[in-house]
Every structure is written in C-alpha cells, then in structure tokens.
Amino acid sequence: MDLALVLILILRDQGSLTISGAAEALDVSPSTVHRSMSMLVYRGFASRSESRTYLPGPALSASSLTPGIGAELIHNTLDHLQAIAAETGETANLMALSGNKTHFLYSVEGSQMVRVGTRRGQVMPAMDNAGGLAMLSEFSPGELRALYPTMPDDLFEDLRRTLHRTRTRGFAINNGLYEHDVSAVGLALRNELGDTLGAITISIPTLRFRNVHRKCAEVLIKHGRDLNRRLEKFRAPTVHGMG
Structure with a gap:
C-alpha cells in the first residue's frame, strides 16, 4: 500500500x-x-x-499542484541537491508553492547517522517551513494578503515581520515550526525576471540545528546562486490557487 x-x-x-x-x-x-x-x-x-x-x-485531477509542474525543475536542480546533501551531510529538498502551501517535489537524504528522511510528496503550510517562508518573502503585501485573506491583522503583521527578517538575512529559517524535531534553512529560486520558481532547503534535526545552520546556509546560498543562473530563462508554469 x-x-x-x-x-x-x-x-x-x-x-x-x-x-x-x-x-x-x-x-x-x-x-x-x-x-x-x-x-x-x-x-x-x-x-x-x-x-x-x-x-x-x-x-x-483535484490535486492543488498542477501535475508535471516539478519534472523540469527537478531535472535542473537534481545535481545541486545531491551536491548539497554531500557537502553538508544533511537532507536537501526541492519544493514548489501552490496557494499558501508548499509541495515537496524531491529530496536527497544526507549521510548523517541521524538525519531527516525524504520529504518527497509532503504538503505543508508555507508559513511553517523554510522553503515556504523563502518563497513568501518574495511577495508584495497585497499578494501576501490575497493568500491569507482571513488571517487576523496582528498575525498577518507578525508574518510580515518574519518575512522581512528573511529578506534581510538572505535565507529563511525554520526552527521546529511544523515539527519540533525538524528544522531547516531555505532559499527561493528565481529566474532573470524575478519570478519565484520554487525553493531549495536543507532539513536538519533540531538537536544539532544551532551548531550547523550557518554552514548549511552558506552552502545553500552558494548553490542557489548557481541555480538561479541556470534557471534564468526558466518560466514558472501557472499553478492552481494563485489567482
């Protein structure tokens, strides 16, 4: 089954x-x-x-993520995901945004004895994971509000503050937001027009997150630069839930 x-x-x-x-x-x-x-x-x-x-x-047909949206993105990022996992020993992930949820398209598990397993196929709220926060940080206030029309104003302002810190820092942090024992760093992928195509993340057991997250972020940023150059002509397909 x-x-x-x-x-x-x-x-x-x-x-x-x-x-x-x-x-x-x-x-x-x-x-x-x-x-x-x-x-x-x-x-x-x-x-x-x-x-x-x-x-x-x-x-x-009722899937919220357009079937096939990940195939070309996986093809273009797989070697970098493998390299990220090899360099850090942690699990590397690729994800896409659909509405206010993130879909994990692919994972490459790290070599650590204790590691985060593959997330492939998992769907979770965008504001509760590093890749989702990285992608949401690219949105204007109006676009963001359209994704969360019923969110109370105080919580919406908190989310905007989190996303502002993400933009300032240059990468997103999830310190046990969705699952207490899993943390991550994340980075949005963009083309030459500034379109958000997806995100790459490194998932890390929370117990060692504090000690390794800065090194992991450096690796992520290095590969993110290379991937954005590779994806500069890539055009994001239209996905359900974005209108």
Whole structure:
C-alpha cells in the first residue's frame, strides 16, 4: 500500500513515470511496480499512454499542484541537491508553492547517522517551513494578503515581520515550526525576471540545528546562486490557487 501511495505522489508531482524508472528510483523490482500501477489504473489514479508511460488519471485531477509542474525543475536542480546533501551531510529538498502551501517535489537524504528522511510528496503550510517562508518573502503585501485573506491583522503583521527578517538575512529559517524535531534553512529560486520558481532547503534535526545552520546556509546560498543562473530563462508554469 505504501508503494502505491508513493507512486501516486510521484505521478502528481512529475506528471509521468515508467515502470523501469520508478523501479530504479524506489529500489524495488519492476514486477512489484507493475502490480501497483495496474491497481492505480484500475482505481483511476493513473492512465497508460501508447508509449507505455503512465500519466496522472482522473482521480488526481483535484490535486492543488498542477501535475508535471516539478519534472523540469527537478531535472535542473537534481545535481545541486545531491551536491548539497554531500557537502553538508544533511537532507536537501526541492519544493514548489501552490496557494499558501508548499509541495515537496524531491529530496536527497544526507549521510548523517541521524538525519531527516525524504520529504518527497509532503504538503505543508508555507508559513511553517523554510522553503515556504523563502518563497513568501518574495511577495508584495497585497499578494501576501490575497493568500491569507482571513488571517487576523496582528498575525498577518507578525508574518510580515518574519518575512522581512528573511529578506534581510538572505535565507529563511525554520526552527521546529511544523515539527519540533525538524528544522531547516531555505532559499527561493528565481529566474532573470524575478519570478519565484520554487525553493531549495536543507532539513536538519533540531538537536544539532544551532551548531550547523550557518554552514548549511552558506552552502545553500552558494548553490542557489548557481541555480538561479541556470534557471534564468526558466518560466514558472501557472499553478492552481494563485489567482
């Protein structure tokens, strides 16, 4: 059952998959993936194209993140995510914003004995994680209010102060906001027009966050500069929930 759920999340975020590709990525046999995919096709979560590629089925049409939005972004950032994880020993993540929520598109686990596991497929409130805060910090006050129309004024002002500190600092910090034992640093990715494309983060167990977060932020900023140059011609797809 867990494999089927993971396959659904990959279909939702990447827009397509093959049996061999999924088997390699998830380290299971092709026959195991095929059985799960057959069940997903039967239940409407996947459909099979003439080229034997599996696509999101009608049961995924209600997803708040446009299917396939992450595929090109993952392709362009994967080598940097792997390098970030290797340099820091911590887990590196790529995420996208949909409305006021962040979708984790990809994770590369670090080498530390105690580490944060993969976040791939997870969805959480943008204001409760480092990548979400990094992306929200790029918004104007009006755009921000449109995402949180019912938030009380005092809480909205607190959020704006947090985002101002994020812009001033140059990276976002999540010190156990969503889960007490998980903290992170985050950085928004932008193209040459200043469009926010997504964010990269480093997830760190809270117990060692204070000792390593500055080094991790330096690594993140270095790779962020390189990625923004690579992504300068990239244009963000339109996502649901942003209008």
